[in-house]
Amino acid sequence: xxxxxxxxxxxxxxxxxxxxxxxxxxxxxxxxxxxxxxxxxxxxxxxxxxxxxxxxxxxxxxxxxxxxxxxxxxxxxxxxxxxxxxxxxxxxxxxxxxxxxxxxxxxxxxxxxxxxxxxxxxxxxxxxxxxxxxxxxxxxxxxxxxxxxxxxxxxxxxxxxxxxxxxxxxxxxxxxxxxxxxxxxxxxxxxxxxxxxxxxxxxxxxxxxxxxxxxxxxxxxxxxxxxxxxxxxxxxxxxxxxxxxxxxxxxxxxxxxxxxxxxxxxxxxxxxxxxxxxxxxxxxxxxxxxxxxxxxxxxxxxxxxxxxxxxxxxxxxxxxxxxxxxxxxxxxxxxxxxxxxxxxxxxxxxxxxxxxxxxxxxxxxxxxxxxxxxxxxxxxxxxxxxxxxxxxxxxxxxxxxxxxxxxxxxxxxxxxxxxxxxxxxxxxxxxxxxxxxxxxxx
Ligand SMILES: [Fe+2]
Numbered sequence: 001x002x003x004x005x006x007x008x009x010x011x012x013x014x015x016x017x018x019x020x021x022x023x024x025x026x027x028x029x030x031x032x033x034x035x036x037x038x039x040x041x042x043x044x045x046x047x048x049x050x051x052x053x054x055x056x057x058x059x060x061x062x063x064x065x066x067x068x069x070x071x072x073x074x075x076x077x078x079x080x081x082x083x084x085x086x087x088x089x090x091x092x093x094x095x096x097x098x099x100x101x102x103x104x105x106x107x108x109x110x111x112x113x114x115x116x117x118x119x120x121x122x123x124x125x126x127x128x129x130x131x132x133x134x135x136x137x138x139x140x141x142x143x144x145x146x147x148x149x150x151x152x153x154x155x156x157x158x159x160x161x162x163x164x165x166x167x168x169x170x171x172x173x174x175x176x177x178x179x180x181x182x183x184x185x186x187x188x189x190x191x192x193x194x195x196x197x198x199x200x201x202x203x204x205x206x207x208x209x210x211x212x213x214x215x216x217x218x219x220x221x222x223x224x225x226x227x228x229x230x231x232x233x234x235x236x237x238x239x240x241x242x243x244x245x246x247x248x249x250x251x252x253x254x255x256x257x258x259x260x261x262x263x264x265x266x267x268x269x270x271x272x273x274x275x276x277x278x279x280x281x282x283x284x285x286x287x288x289x290x291x292x293x294x295x296x297x298x299x300x301x302x303x304x305x306x307x308x309x310x311x312x313x314x315x316x317x318x319x320x321x322x323x324x325x326x327x328x329x330x331x332x333x334x335x336x337x338x339x340x341x342x343x344x345x346x347x348x349x350x351x352x353x354x355x356x357x358x359x360x361x362x363x364x365x366x367x368x369x370x371x372x373x374x375x376x377x378x379x380x381x382x383x384x385x386x387x388x389x390x391x392x393x394x395x396x397x398x399x400x401x402x403x404x405x406x407x408x409x410x411x412x413x414x415x416x417x418x419x420x421x422x423x424x425x426x427x428x429x430x431x432x433x434x435x436x437x438x439x440x441x442x
Contacts, residue, residue, distance in 0.1 A: 001233060002027045002112050002129065003045065005038055007053040007062060008082065017052070020101045025109045033057070035065035037336060042066075044318045046075055047129070047182055049112050052104070055083035055094070064088060074180060076150065078111040080104070113148065113156050113185075127158050127185035131229070134198050135173045135184065136222050137205055140166065142197045143190035147181060158185055195230075199239045202226070206246040214267060216254045221277035223247040224310065228276060231314055236356040244310060245359065252306050255284045261414070265405075275319040279402055283309040286398035286437065293436035296390075305395055307359070308367045312399075315349040316342060325403040327380050348377030367392045371399065386427050397425060397433045414441040 004027040008014045018029040027049065032038040034057045042048060051070070055063045063081040067088050070077050081094040082104075088094075093107055109115070113127055127146055135141075145162035161176075161184070162168065176184075186194045202223045205211070211219070223243055230240045258264060264285070268278045287305040291297045313322045321343050324330050330343055342349075351369045354360035360368075370392035373381030384396060404410045404417045411417055418441075421434050 002049040003030060003047065004028065004050040004052060004108065004112075005030050005032050005041065005048055007032050007034065007038060007051075007057065009054065009057060016101050017104060020105050021052075021108055024105045025112060025114050027108065027112060027114075034060055035062045035069075038062075038066055039069045040334065042069065042073075042075065042077070044320070046073075046077075047131070048077055049129075050078045050080065050108060052080045052082065052108065055081050055085040061085075063092070067092060076148065080107050080111065110155065113158065126188055128188055128191050129183040129185055130191075130194070131183055131225075132173060132177050132181060133222055133225055134195075135168075136170055137219055138198055138201050139168060140164075142193055143186060146185040146187070147176075148183075148185055196239060198226070199243050203243055203246040206250040213254055213257060213259065214271075216250055217267070217273070217281065218271060220247050220250045220254065221273045221281070223250075224277045224280060225274055227310075228314055231353065232317070235353065241357060241359075244357075248303075248306055248310050251281060251284055251310065252302060255281070255288050255302070255306065258285050258288075261285070261405075275406070276313060276322055278406060279313070279322060280309045282402045282405065283312075283395075283398055286401055287394055289440040290394045290398060290433050290436045293439060294394075301391060304361075304363045304367065304391060305398075307364050308371065308395060311350055311354070312368060312371050312395075313346060313350075315346050315353065321346075323403060323407060325380070325400055326382050330380070344380075345378055347371045347374065351377060363389075363391065367395050371395055382424060383426055384430070386429060390429070393429055394433055397421060397430055397437070400424065401437065 004021055004025075006014065006017060006021070006029050008017060014031065018031070021027050021029050030041065030048075032041060038051065038053070051066055053063050053066055063079065063085045064087055067079050070079065079092045081088070081092055082099050083094065083097050085092075085094055095103060095107065115126060127148070141162060141164060143164050144160050146158040147161045149157050149159055151157045202219065205219050206223060224247055227240050227244045227247065230237070259267070261282075264282070268281070284302075284306040287309065288302055291301050291305070316322050318339070320333060320335060321339055324333065324343050330340055333340070335343070347369055351365050354365055354368065366389050369375070369377035370388050372379065373384030373388065373396055375387070384393070388396070401417055401421060404420060405412060411420070418434060418438055421437075422431065425431065425434065
C-alpha cells in the first residue's frame with residue numbers, strides 16, 4: 001500500500017480526508033503536525049508517495065519548506081497544497097480552500113497512479129510499488145516490471161524496464177539503486193504472483209547447504225527485510241511464515257559457525273546490512289555465546305532465542321525506535337508521541353502478532369513479552385528482577401550488549417561494554433550471564 005503524509009490542523013477535516021484517502025485511494029495516511037516532523041519522517045521513509053499539506057501551519061511556510069526539502073533531496077514525492085502558496089503554485093497542485101474531500105481524493109489518486117473506478121468507489125491501483133531489494137536474490141521475474149516516471153507536475157507514467165523473460169543479476173539492479181531508484185512497480189494483478197515467486201526463490205536459496213557464511217548472512221538479511229515489510233503491511237500470511245522459518249534456520253546455522261565478532265561487524269557494516277538485521281543476527285549470536293556456557297543448555301534454547309531475536313522488533317518502523325534501550329533514551333529521543341507509544345508496547349504487540357504463527361510456542365511468547373524486562377510487555381525495565389524466565393534474562397542482557405555495540409556514540413570494545421552491563425543489571429543471575437559473556441571474550 002502506498003503511504004501519504006497528511007498535515008491538517010482541523011481534527012474534523014483530518015478524519016474525513018484520512019478516511020476517504022484510505023478507502024478510495026487505498027493509501028495509508030500518516031499524520032504529521034508541521035514541516036519539521038514531516039521532513040524528519042521523510043528522511044527515514046523516503047518511499048512515501050505523496051504529501052498533502054496546509055499551505056501554512058501558524059506562521060510556518062509549511063508547504064514551501066517541505067517542497068524545498070523534497071526538491072533538494074531529489075525525492076519522487078508529489079505534493080498537494082491545501083490553500084494558496086504563491087511561491088510554488090507553478091510547480092505543485094494547490095487546491096483552493098475550502099477543499100472538498102472529493103476533489104482531494106481525485107487529485108491524490110492521480111498523483112499515486114490509482115484509477116478511481118466506479119460509483120461504488122472501489123479502487124484499483126494499476127501498479128504497486130516493490131522495494132528494489134526484492135530483486136536482489138532473483139535473476140528473472142514472472143512478469144514485466146515497470147518504473148514510475150514523472151510526466152508533469154501531477155502526473156506519472158509507468159515505463160516497462162524488465163521484461164518477464166529477461167535475465168539480470170544483482171549488479172544490474174544495483175545500477176538502478178545507484179541512480180536513486182528505490183522502487184520498481186508491478187502490475188497490480190501480478191503482485192501476488194510476484195511476491196510468491198520471490199519468496200520461493202529466497203527459501204530455496206536459504207535452504208542450500210553449499211552457501212558460505214557471507215552469502216548466507218546477506219540472503220538471510222534480505223529475507224528478514226522482506227518478512228518485516230510484509231508483516232507490517234498485512235500481518236503473517238503463509239508466505240511470510242515459510243520465509244521466516246527458512247530465515248531463522250539459516251540464521252541459526254550461521255550463528256553456530258560464526259566468525260569472531262570484530263570480523264563479523266566489519267562484514268555487516270561493509271555490506272550495508274540493515275540495522276534491524278545487524279541487531280537480530282548479533283543478538284542471536286550473543287545468546288548463543290551465553291547459552292553455550294550454561295549447564296542446562298539444550299539446542300532448542302538457541303532456536304527459541306533466535307526466533308525471538310528475529311521477531312522482537314518486527315513492529316517497529318525505524319532504526320531510531322530499534323536503538324532505544326532505556327526509558328531515558330526514549331524520553332530524550334526526537335520520536336513523535338505515536339512512535340514512542342509503539343516503542344513502549346512493541347514487546348506486547350509482537351506477542352499479539354504471534355497468535356498467527358503456528359511455531360510460536362509458550363517459551364517464545366514468554367521471552368518475547370519479557371524482552372524488555374516487563375512481565376506485561378509494556379515499557380522498559382532497566383534492572384529487571386529475578387522473577388523473569390531464565391531464557392528472558394539471557395535475551396535481555398544480550399540485547400542491551402548488542403544495542404551498545406551498534407551505537408556509534410557508545411563504547412565498541414567488549415571490555416568497555418561489560419562494566420556498563422554490570423552496573424545496570426545488579427541481580428545475581430544477570431551478573432552470571434555477564435560473566436558468561438566475559439569468559440567468551442577473554
Ligand atoms: Fe525490542
